[in-house]
Amino acid sequence: MLNSSVLVLNRGFFPVHVTSVRRAFCLLYAGLARAINDQYETFDYPSWSALSVSAGNEAVGLVGRAVRVPRVVVLVAYDRVPRRNVRFSRRNIFVRDRNTCQYCGRPFPSSELNLDHVVPRSQGGKTSWENIVCSCVPCNKKKGGHRPDQAGMRLVSAPGTPRWSPEYAFSLRTPIHKEWVPFLNVIDFTYWNLELQD
Numbered sequence: 116m117l118n119s120s121v122l123v124l125n126r127g128f129f130p131v132h133v134t135s136v137r138r139a140f141c142l143l144y145a146g147l148a149r150a151i152n153d154q155y156e157t158f159d160y161p162s163w164s165a166l167s168v169s170a171g172n173e174a175v176g177l178v179g180r181a182v183r184v185p186r187v188v189v190l191v192a193y194d195r196v197p198r199r200n201v202r203f204s205r206r207n208i209f210v211r212d213r214n215t216c217q218y219c220g221r222p223f224p225s226s227e228l229n230l231d232h233v234v235p236r237s238q239g240g241k242t243s244w245e246n247i248v249c250s251c252v253p254c255n256k257k258k259g260g261h262r263p264d265q266a267g268m269r270l271v272s273a274p275g276t277p278r279w280s281p282e283y284a285f286s287l288r289t290p291i292h293k294e295w296v297p298f299l300n301v302i303d304f305t306y307w308n309l310e311l312q313d
């Protein structure tokens with residue numbers, strides 16, 4: 116339970132992070148964040164820990180008593196969107212390209228997409244944000260070991276380093292708690308097939 120996920124919002128209620136229950140309690144206790152209930156009311160640590168725990172509430176035992184588990188916390192002072200670097204990973208390339216083949220423009224499940232070197236490695240192409248795109252199997256076959264211009268193909272958009280957005284805070288394994296849904300309207304999370312957790 117202490118390692119399960121909590122959504123972190125900035126002061127403007129924009130999702131900026133996913134953290135653990137343990138870390139969320141640290142933020143609350145330090146006065147850096149407030150917990151949010153299902154009525155969108157915010158609570159500091161003393162008022163949150165004084166809430167009664169009923170049968171339907173998730174709770175943890177802290178210093179000898181049961182305290183409700185917050186599923187969403189809001190940072191008290193932080194009002195920006197993090198200028199965090201997006202890790203160069205297979206999953207994040209899928210996120211950047213929205214699981215769309217960058218040659219034919221059609222969406223595919225991740226399992227049906229390859230990562231393609233735009234300029235093939237055999238022609239000096241690097242493994243970087245600027246040179247890797249999602250490609251479906253037929254487009255990949257058609258392109259073979261060529262550059263797009265050599266294969267008579269065009270990229271849907273020029274690949275580059277993505278700017279951070281909330282999509283990158285989630286991994287495919289991140290369960291979405293129902294308490295998060297009202298705050299995730301900036302994310303098309305059904306698109307990502309993220310698992311909604313009761």
Ligand SMILES: [Zn+2]
Pocket residue numbers: 216217218219220221250251252253254255
């Ligand atoms: Zn394609």
